[in-house]
Amino acid sequence: MAAAGASVVGYDRMKEVKEFDDSKIGVKGLSDSGITTIPRFFVHPPETLSDVKSSSVQIEIPVIDLANVGSDHHRSKIIEQIRDAAKIWGFFQVINHGVQASVLEDTIAAIKAFHEQPMEIKAKHYLREEGQGVMYASNNDLFRAEAACWHDSLQVWMSPEPPQVEEIPGICRKEVVEWDKNAKKVADTVMELLSLGLGLEAGKFRDLTFSDTRVFVGHIYPYCPQADLTLGITPHTDPGIVTVLLQNQIQGLQVKHENQWVDVKPVPGGLIVNIGDFLQIVSNGEYKSVQHRVLANSSMESRISIVIFFNLAKWRESGKYGPLPELLTPEKPALYRDFTAQEFNKNFYSKGLDSKSFIEKIKL
Numbered sequence: 001m002a003a004a005g006a007s008v009v010g011y012d013r014m015k016e017v018k019e020f021d022d023s024k025i026g027v028k029g030l031s032d033s034g035i036t037t038i039p040r041f042f043v044h045p046p047e048t049l050s051d052v053k054s055s056s057v058q059i060e061i062p063v064i065d066l067a068n069v070g071s072d073h074h075r076s077k078i079i080e081q082i083r084d085a086a087k088i089w090g091f092f093q094v095i096n097h098g099v100q101a102s103v104l105e106d107t108i109a110a111i112k113a114f115h116e117q118p119m120e121i122k123a124k125h126y127l128r129e130e131g132q133g134v135m136y137a138s139n140n141d142l143f144r145a146e147a148a149c150w151h152d153s154l155q156v157w158m159s160p161e162p163p164q165v166e167e168i169p170g171i172c173r174k175e176v177v178e179w180d181k182n183a184k185k186v187a188d189t190v191m192e193l194l195s196l197g198l199g200l201e202a203g204k205f206r207d208l209t210f211s212d213t214r215v216f217v218g219h220i221y222p223y224c225p226q227a228d229l230t231l232g233i234t235p236h237t238d239p240g241i242v243t244v245l246l247q248n249q250i251q252g253l254q255v256k257h258e259n260q261w262v263d264v265k266p267v268p269g270g271l272i273v274n275i276g277d278f279l280q281i282v283s284n285g286e287y288k289s290v291q292h293r294v295l296a297n298s299s300m301e302s303r304i305s306i307v308i309f310f311n312l313a314k315w316r317e318s319g320k321y322g323p324l325p326e327l328l329t330p331e332k333p334a335l336y337r338d339f340t341a342q343e344f345n346k347n348f349y350s351k352g353l354d355s356k357s358f359i360e361k362i363k364l
């Protein structure tokens with residue numbers, strides 16, 4: 001087996017990474033070129049690769065049916081299911097969420113079409129400035145991570161500064177805007193149910209985000225000729241409140257549960273929701289932000305996933321944040337110290353996705 005790129009003496013990793021980035025071809029371009037060996041900087045260290053495989057356990061993340069969420073009788077049952085899933089798994093799928101199947105299909109098809117365009121067309125959008133507008137690149141942490149992963153992504157910062165609509169690539173413009181609206185509705189409902197699950201006012205978590213700092217990310221995981229030497233996305237937790245994820249039927253996502261990697265089997269029409277670090281902190285550890293990763297894709301059909309991150313928007317006047325006082329009791333004291341937006345953002349943007357979670361740093 002090839003050694004991890006980072007540790008080979010005399011190998012100028014940075015030079016190769018930069019050449020790849022400058023070429024703007026992404027992993028989709030590498031895959032299409034017919035290579036049979038992946039560049040060394042994609043090879044992950046043996047300790048990561050030792051358990052890179054489909055899960056051997058037969059358990060699955062909870063699937064929650066949101067049909068009839070408006071009726072009192074069903075609602076209390078659904079709140080219980082969502083609360084338990086968020087506490088035990090930090091991940092669940094929702095079905096009957098009210099978004100039409102054709103919208104899901106059109107969104108996936110549009111993102112696939114973006115990534116399948118000729119290199120010269122995509123290259124026009126290729127850049128590495130996160131934080132606003134539109135950014136297409138391979139691996140958002142390419143220069144920070146220890147090893148690169150086998151995916152490319154189109155990021156669109158939907159808010160608080162909405163992109164100029166013309167900035168969004170024409171091939172998926174309508175679908176990105178439409179999906180953002182639909183995913184926001186689902187996230188608002190889920191955040192409401194999550195708030196009620198902890199006995200808080202319905203709008204509590206939604207108000208923390210104002211559903212207002214949203215990043216749309218359309219990933220592609222093309223065929224990888226050496227899928228056992230790399231990953232699609234390295235293990236990480238998401239930083240925000242909740243994430244809503246739409247995927248095609250090609251499997252790859254895995255969730256850490258009781259120290260084992262569990263495959264997330266695509267459910268037709270389902271949407272995946274997961275809890276982010278910030279929600280774990282404000283819920284004082286009641287809800288769990290759980291590690292997840294994506295295996296590199298060994299199937300000839302590309303895996304597509306579309307993620308919207310619902311991040312924190314509103315900071316307390318003090319400029320500090322931490323566990324919600326409503327949730328603290330003498331039996332359940334604060335598990336985390338307060339922190340500032342600057343600390344949170346600095347931690348997230350200064351290192352690779354694989355860096356230690358912010359939660360570890362502020363644990364009391």
Ligand SMILES: O=C(O)CCC(=O)C(=O)O
Pocket residue numbers: 217219233238245247253292294305307
């Ligand atoms: O593609 C996936 O299934 C997961 C993507 C992900 O975890 C992320 O973008 O944070």
Ligand SMILES: [Fe+2]
Pocket residue numbers: 236237238292
């Ligand atoms: Fe993630």
